[in-house]
Amino acid sequence: MLPNSEKPSSDCCSANNKHVHDAIVREIRKKLPHDEELFNLADLFKVFGDTTRIKILYALSESELCVCAIAELLKMTQSATSHQLRVLKDSGLVGSRREGKTIYYFLTDDHVRSIISQGYDHITEDKETDND
Amino acid sequence: MLPNSEKPSSDCCSANNKHVHDAIVREIRKKLPHDEELFNLADLFKVFGDTTRIKILYALSESELCVCAIAELLKMTQSATSHQLRVLKDSGLVGSRREGKTIYYFLTDDHVRSIISQGYDHITEDKETDND
DNA sequence: CTTTCATATGAAGATTTGCTCATATGATAA
DNA sequence: TTATCATATGAGCAAATCTTCATATGAAAG
Numbered sequence: 001m002l003p004n005s006e007k008p009s010s011d012c013c014s015a016n017n018k019h020v021h022d023a024i025v026r027e028i029r030k031k032l033p034h035d036e037e038l039f040n041l042a043d044l045f046k047v048f049g050d051t052t053r054i055k056i057l058y059a060l061s062e063s064e065l066c067v068c069a070i071a072e073l074l075k076m077t078q079s080a081t082s083h084q085l086r087v088l089k090d091s092g093l094v095g096s097r098r099e100g101k102t103i104y105y106f107l108t109d110d111h112v113r114s115i116i117s118q119g120y121d122h123i124t125e126d127k128e129t130d131n132d
Numbered sequence: 133m134l135p136n137s138e139k140p141s142s143d144c145c146s147a148n149n150k151h152v153h154d155a156i157v158r159e160i161r162k163k164l165p166h167d168e169e170l171f172n173l174a175d176l177f178k179v180f181g182d183t184t185r186i187k188i189l190y191a192l193s194e195s196e197l198c199v200c201a202i203a204e205l206l207k208m209t210q211s212a213t214s215h216q217l218r219v220l221k222d223s224g225l226v227g228s229r230r231e232g233k234t235i236y237y238f239l240t241d242d243h244v245r246s247i248i249s250q251g252y253d254h255i256t257e258d259k260e261t262d263n264d
Numbered sequence: 265c266t267t268t269c270a271t272a273t274g275a276a277g278a279t280t281t282g283c284t285c286a287t288a289t290g291a292t293a294a
Numbered sequence: 295t296t297a298t299c300a301t302a303t304g305a306g307c308a309a310a311t312c313t314t315c316a317t318a319t320g321a322a323a324g
Contacts, residue, residue, distance in 0.1 A: 025201055041252060
């Protein structure tokens with residue numbers, strides 16, 4: 001939290017009063033990560049932001065799987081599955097391993113499990129925030 | 133992990149061999165959360181999957197802020213900011229509080245901080261997974 | 265080599281998303 | 295009440311996204 005002297009003031013936003021919260025804005029801007037990092041962060045979460053991919057990640061957290069098993073699990077085309085696996089692999093969340101003609105996918109680290117787990121905690125808490 | 137008897141077999145996917153991994157698929161399907169939960173989970177992460185919203189969440193993790201302060205911080209329109217705040221509020225990640233004409237937004241719980249923090253950990257690890 | 269099988273990929277179409285613009289709402293001041 | 299200020303919201307457009315279809319690649323079997 002910011003020191004008291006910089007607490008938001010209620011008269012704000014009119015052209016001549018804009019400087020009132022300029023101080024706070026500057027203060028917070030200093031603390032924000034750089035745009036590139038924020039962009040990468042958003043990009044990472046974007047990967048989690050799709051039901052198909054979440055399902056794949058969940059499945060892979062149980063066992064490594066070949067593409068056709070995943071496709072069958074998702075009841076989706078092999079093609080669609082493969083496209084999504086590419087997204088997951090590009091993001092570094094999953095890796096792959098060849099065994100003959102088959103290619104197995106697996107989670108590369110435990111961040112995936114913990115991120116999903118935190119998200120799961122959030123949605124399973126039925127906490128209503130009725131601030132209107 | 134699945135018991136050894138259910139480990140993926142390398143001959144899979146041909147029409148007559150499909151049953152080979154049917155057992156694994158069934159096993160994993162039992163362990164997956166219901167579609168609705170997975171959908172909600174993806175929806176939650178979708179909220180984090182945008183640079184603007186990540187920036188807002190990061191900012192609010194420092195201090196509650198009024199809309200115009202956030203808009204100024206993001207160098208974005210008041211309208212665009214307000215639209216995104218609505219998304220954040222609908223997802224339950226932020227709440228709002230009125231003080232005169234001004235409306236202050238704030239984080240509703242610490243899941244936001246921990247989820248972002250986990251994501252940040254992931255992207256700042258320069259771990260190359262070169263499994264092709 | 266040729267065929268088959270498991271997977272990958274490019275193009276295309278439908279849907280979703282994030283911003284802008286104009287306007288609405290709701291609280292305060294005059 | 296009327297004017298003003300902070301914020302909210304609906305419509306519309308451009309860009310991103312996800313799936314399908316057709317086809318390409320690459321390994322193993324014949």
